[in-house]
Amino acid sequence: MQDKTINNALLELRKQMIRANENNMGVDFVEALLQMRCVHMPAVLPAKRKDAARRGHMSVMILDALSSGPKPLRAIAAHVALRRPEIDDRAAYTRTTQALDKLKRRGHVVQDFGPDGCLWKLF
Numbered sequence: 077m078q079d080k081t082i083n084n085a086l087l088e089l090r091k092q093m094i095r096a097n098e099n100n101m102g103v104d105f106v107e108a109l110l111q112m113r114c115v116h117m118p119a120v121l122p123a124k125r126k127d128a129a130r131r132g133h134m135s136v137m138i139l140d141a142l143s144s145g146p147k148p149l150r151a152i153a154a155h156v157a158l159r160r161p162e163i164d165d166r167a168a169y170t171r172t173t174q175a176l177d178k179l180k181r182r183g184h185v186v187q188d189f190g191p192d193g194c195l196w197k198l199f
Contacts, residue, residue, distance in 0.1 A: 094120045134175040146197035
C-alpha cells in the first residue's frame with residue numbers, strides 16, 4: 077500500500093471517530109500514528125446538516141412548481157416547503173428566492189410584473 081493511501085485512510089478514520097464520539101475515545105491513538113508519519117491533521121468540520129439540499133434539488137422543485145403556470149414567490153416557496161418538511165417556511169422562502177435568482181441569471185425563468193403583482197414564469 078502506498079504511504080499516501082495509508083495517510084488518507086488514517087485521516088478519514090480520525091474524522092469519523094471525532095464526529096461519532098463525544099469523548100473522542102481512540103482518537104489519540106490515530107493521531108499518534110499520524111504524528112509518527114509526519115502528517116498534517118486539519119481541523120475536523122462538523123458533519124453536513126441533514127436539511128441541506130442536494131445539488132440542483134431546489135431548481136427542480138421550482139421548475140416543477142412553475143410548470144403549471146406563473147406563480148408569485150410565496151406560492152413557489154409554499155410548494156418547496158411542502159416537499160421539504162425538515163425546513164421551516166422562512167428558510168423555504170429564503171432558499172426559493174436564492175434559487176430563483178440563479179435560475180433567472182441562467183435564463184430559465186423570468187419575472188412578470190403585471191396587474192396581479194410580480195409573478196415568476198418559465199422563460
